[in-house]
Amino acid sequence: MAKEPMEVQVLATEARRKTLSVEVHPTGQVVIRAPLDCSKAQIQLVLKKRERWIAEQQAFFKRFEPRTPQRAWVAGESHLHLGRRYKLRVEISVSEGVAFSGRDLLVTLRPDAPATPQTIETQVLRWRHAQAKEIFERQLVQCHRHYRFSAFPQPALRVQQLVKRWGSLSQGGTMTLYSGLVQAPAACIDYVIYHELCHLAHADHSASFFALLAEVCPQWMARKQLLEATIC
Numbered sequence: 001m002a003k004e005p006m007e008v009q010v011l012a013t014e015a016r017r018k019t020l021s022v023e024v025h026p027t028g029q030v031v032i033r034a035p036l037d038c039s040k041a042q043i044q045l046v047l048k049k050r051e052r053w054i055a056e057q058q059a060f061f062k063r064f065e066p067r068t069p070q071r072a073w074v075a076g077e078s079h080l081h082l083g084r085r086y087k088l089r090v091e092i093s094v095s096e097g098v099a100f101s102g103r104d105l106l107v108t109l110r111p112d113a114p115a116t117p118q119t120i121e122t123q124v125l126r127w128r129h130a131q132a133k134e135i136f137e138r139q140l141v142q143c144h145r146h147y148r149f150s151a152f153p154q155p156a157l158r159v160q161q162l163v164k165r166w167g168s169l170s171q172g173g174t175m176t177l178y179s180g181l182v183q184a185p186a187a188c189i190d191y192v193i194y195h196e197l198c199h200l201a202h203a204d205h206s207a208s209f210f211a212l213l214a215e216v217c218p219q220w221m222a223r224k225q226l227l228e229a230t231i232c
Contacts (some may be wrong), residue, residue: 006171007214010222018035019035019041019088019204020032020033020034020035020043020049021033021203021204021205021206022033022037022046022047022050022053022054022137023205024054024058027224029056030047030054032046033204044120046193053057057194072117073086073118073120073121073124074117074120075088075089075090075116076088079105079183080183080184080230081088081128081131081182081183081185082135082182082184082186083183083184083185083186083188083230084103085103086100086103086104086105087103087104087105088105088107088120088124089101089104089105089106089107090106090107090108090109090115090120091106091107091108091109091206092109092110092111093109093110094110095110096106096109096110096113096123097123097127098123098124098126098127105124107120107123107124109123119200122175125161125179127158128179128180128182128183129159129161129179131182132155132159132177132180132181132182133159134185135182135189136159136177136181136182136189136193137157138210139189139190139193139194140154140155140157140175140185141154142190143190143197143216144197146194146197146216147213147216148201148216149197149200149201149216150199151174152171152200152201153198155169155173155175155197155200156173156174156175157174157175157176157177158174158175158176158177159176159177159178159179160177160178160179161163161179162176162177162178162179162180163180164190165178166178166181166227166231167181167193167195167196168196169196169197169199169200175193175196177193177196178190178231180231181227183230183231184227184230184231185223185230187219187223187226187228188223188224188226188227188230190217191217191219191220191223191224191227192225192227193211194216194217194220195213195217195220196214197216198212198213198216199223
């Protein structure tokens, strides 16, 4: 059987970076973080040496496929919020908005707004983004209180509709989180936040990084697996 080509993205970082790191994302994508002066030959050599590890990581992530199937934006479909399922209910009202109504997620549309899947999706994603900003900010404050992060200022928070990542931490100290994480249980959100906070102390995914992650979030692997099985 032919081997599928490895998807590799090379991210050059600031010149003061001395080491090259290899990451495998839940999508199976391989990301290289390299110094600016790192040659293609050096990158290929590292990829060759870590080929078996990369394959193992990709196989690990593949165990959780298929993930939660893509949800339709129609009345009666269920959608997740903090790990709980809510059924979409659509009503016509003088104003538009999204709110919980028991175990329903009530989407209200104006009479002049077509009740199409696209309209419903736009309303729910706008509401989900606002919910994510509020919840993530609260969780970030709580996670940052861990004494292992006391030497670092709390990162600024940015919420975006990311495509292939759950989160990232910029060199300037801004944490970016995927708005769709708000679908997952709070413990999974905390795992992602702890993961990014650990990058305050360790820029790469070294053994020291994972040792710190295990200290601040002992159940990180179980939470990671749950997150991978939940979020599309």
